[in-house]
Amino acid sequence: MLTKRIIPCLDVKEGRVVKGIQFVELRDAGDPVELAKFYDTQGADELVFLDISASHEGRETMVDVVRQTAASLAIPFTVGGGIRTLDDMKRILRAGADKVSVNTSALERPELIKEGSDYFGAQCIVVAIDARYSEEDGTWMVYTHGGRNKTTWTAVEWAKEAVRLGAGEILLTSMNQDGEKSGFDVKLTKAVRDAVTVPVIASGGAGNAEHFREVLQDVDTDAALAASIFHYKETSVAEVKSYLRDKGVCVR
Amino acid sequence: MKIGVIDYGMGNLFSVEQALKRLGVEVLVTADQQQLAAADAVVLPGVGAFPDAMKRLEETKLVDFIYAQKEANKPLLGICLGMQLLFEHSVEVAPTKGLGIFTGTIERFNGVSRIPHMGWNDVALQNEPQWLQNATLPEARHVYFVHSFYATNIDEQQLVAYADYEGVRVPGIVSNGSFTGMQFHPEKSGELGVALLQSWLEGVKRTC
Numbered sequence: 001m002l003t004k005r006i007i008p009c010l011d012v013k014e015g016r017v018v019k020g021i022q023f024v025e026l027r028d029a030g031d032p033v034e035l036a037k038f039y040d041t042q043g044a045d046e047l048v049f050l051d052i053s054a055s056h057e058g059r060e061t062m063v064d065v066v067r068q069t070a071a072s073l074a075i076p077f078t079v080g081g082g083i084r085t086l087d088d089m090k091r092i093l094r095a096g097a098d099k100v101s102v103n104t105s106a107l108e109r110p111e112l113i114k115e116g117s118d119y120f121g122a123q124c125i126v127v128a129i130d131a132r133y134s135e136e137d138g139t140w141m142v143y144t145h146g147g148r149n150k151t152t153w154t155a156v157e158w159a160k161e162a163v164r165l166g167a168g169e170i171l172l173t174s175m176n177q178d179g180e181k182s183g184f185d186v187k188l189t190k191a192v193r194d195a196v197t198v199p200v201i202a203s204g205g206a207g208n209a210e211h212f213r214e215v216l217q218d219v220d221t222d223a224a225l226a227a228s229i230f231h232y233k234e235t236s237v238a239e240v241k242s243y244l245r246d247k248g249v250c251v252r
Numbered sequence: 253m254k255i256g257v258i259d260y261g262m263g264n265l266f267s268v269e270q271a272l273k274r275l276g277v278e279v280l281v282t283a284d285q286q287q288l289a290a291a292d293a294v295v296l297p298g299v300g301a302f303p304d305a306m307k308r309l310e311e312t313k314l315v316d317f318i319y320a321q322k323e324a325n326k327p328l329l330g331i332c333l334g335m336q337l338l339f340e341h342s343v344e345v346a347p348t349k350g351l352g353i354f355t356g357t358i359e360r361f362n363g364v365s366r367i368p369h370m371g372w373n374d375v376a377l378q379n380e381p382q383w384l385q386n387a388t389l390p391e392a393r394h395v396y397f398v399h400s401f402y403a404t405n406i407d408e409q410q411l412v413a414y415a416d417y418e419g420v421r422v423p424g425i426v427s428n429g430s431f432t433g434m435q436f437h438p439e440k441s442g443e444l445g446v447a448l449l450q451s452w453l454e455g456v457k458r459t460c
Contacts, residue, residue: 002417003372003394040442045372071270076396076440096266098398098440120263121300123368123398168368168398199370222366252372252394 003252004216004244005045005223006237007201008230010035012081013052015061019231033068039230040075042237045252047073048101048171048225051081063095070096078126080171086115093120101126101171104144107151107158110165117166122198125169127162131155131188132175140174140188147175155188156195163196170200171225177205184215184224193221201225209235209243217249253457256291257281258334260308263299268331271439275450285317293456294321298333302344302358302401305333315351322353327430327456332399335426335433344401354426354433356406364418368400373415373422375436381412381427383455387447395424395441395448402435430459 011018016030028034036047049069051062059082066079079092080101089100106113106127116125130147131140140155153161159170172192174185182205189202199222202215206226215221229235241251255272257265259281272279272295280287288294296318298305309315321328330338339350342358350358361367374393377384397415403423412425415436425448426433432452438445 001374002369002397002415003374005371067266070267074271074440074442074445076398076437093264094266096264096270098264098267119300122400123370124299169370197365197367199366199368222371252392 001250003045003250005201006043006212006240006251007046007048007223007225008039008044008237009048009050009203009225009227011050011052011227012062012065014055014058015053015065018052019228032065033072036069036073036077039237040073043241043252044075044237045223046075047077049077049079049081051079053082063091066092066095066097080126080128085112086119089116089120089124093124099124099126099169101128103128103130106162107142107144107153110161113162113165113167117168122166122168125167126171127159127167127169128171128173129155129158129162129192130173130175133188140191143175156191159192159196163198167198169198170196171203172200174204178203179228180205181207181229183207183211184219186214186219189215189221190219193219199223207234209240212240213244213247213249216244217247253453254278254280254291255453255456256288256294258288258294258296258314259283260298260305260312260314262305262308262333263297265297267437267439268295268297271446271449272453275446275453277453283312283314285313288317289320293327293329296328296330296334296337298331298337300333302333302336302342302350303346303348305337306348306350309337318351322429322431325430327452327459328432329452330431330433331439332435332437335435336401336403338431338433339403342401353431354403354406354410354428356403356423358401359404360401361417361420364420368398369402369417369422370398371396373397373417373436375413375415375424377413378411379409379427381432381455382458383432383452384412387451387454389447389451390443392442392444395436395438395444397422397424397436399435
């Protein structure tokens with residue numbers, strides 16, 4: 001039986017992890033490769049690297065990070081952040097990443113999804129969606145530029161369009177819940193999950209193991225992503241998986 | 253021991269190369285037939301679409317090389333699309349003839365809730381090819397799959413291991429003589445993936 005996936009997310013800036021793991025015996029907690037290995041031993045099913053570098057040099061450094069990670073890790077990983085062209089995708093995937101994630105660039109030019117999907121196959125292309133509930137619109141709207149700019153897309157319609165263009169997976173972040181640690185946005189996740197036929201990764205709001213159970217079991221989403229609760233050791237991937245197993249969720 | 257990874261321009265070869273190197277073998281990534289023929293075994297990787305991949309193999313005359321490899325009873329491991337190419341036929345994009353080394357056709361998943369079949373699924377062993385005999389595998393039975401098409405109408409004798417995806421029986425490992433196919437990515441499948449690659453390499457060692 002296909003298992004539900006737990007995915008830690010690492011923010012990488014100029015080749016270094018920001019918000020690195022606290023209180024862990026790592027030689028260098030800012031080294032993305034060291035942290036990737038740590039999460040692998042914890043039982044992480046996949047990893048996401050989000051490149052938040054501001055400079056060209058930082059992006060070049062990310063290619064080295066990808067190469068080193070692929071050389072030492074035997075689990076899949078996705079790279080997002082700053083991927084604007086098919087050439088950007090090629091650079092990251094050829095360095096050994098399994099998938100690339102696009103967000104703002106895909107909203108600015110949706111054909112990017114199709115170009116990537118035609119070239120590498122849908123399974124390589126993740127479309128990340130940042131959504132916030134809008135009272136005015138009565139639904140979740142999509143935002144770009146890390147949540148700064150509101151678009152005219154609803155989360156559900158954009159997810160459907162992304163899949164039509166060739167997205168193989170949707171990484172759905174609730175901006176309302178992000179950082180709140182009060183649980184994933186169950187309604188948003190369900191709405192998007194029911195609207196598309198590709199796997200959906202829920203993101204934003206994880207505070208404890210029960211939150212993972214809720215979104216993976218009740219919503220039946222395919223995967224759940226978290227950053228800070230793993231980095232700050234509020235819980236661990238191993239603890240979350242052990243809890244899920246006890247509750248009858250199929251995990252690796 | 254030297255392993256040739258067939259480079260025909262389809263997908264990410266770096267992870268496969270690195271996984272093999274970690275197991276202590278010499279790895280050569282090339283499209284050069286002479287160099288591939290000199291290797292103890294070859295790996296046929298691949299991501300992308302079936303018709304593009306067949307076209308590339310034909311254009312580069314690697315089809316002939318693969319048949320010669322079979323004729324000479326030399327080991328080949330096809331991974332993901334590389335395994336699918338070894339079947340008779342695929343419906344991906346447009347109906348396309350495959351290499352026909354394994355019996356069966358490649359069809360799109362039907363009646364499942366999510367496509368691609370993406371993530372960690374457990375595999376059950378059905379037959380033991382030579383390279384798996386006496387192998388010590390870890391208790392973990394999960395491997396990483398990512399694909400929208402799968403092999404069906406297969407020859408049960410060629411099936412080594414399969415996964416269950418919402419009631420669809422998905423061939424995970426197939427074997428026919430010196431040729432092996434893995435639908436999942438052993439290079440991305442943690443401990444079990446490493447153990448399977450290692451067993452396959454030991455099988456190669458015994459034959460060379």
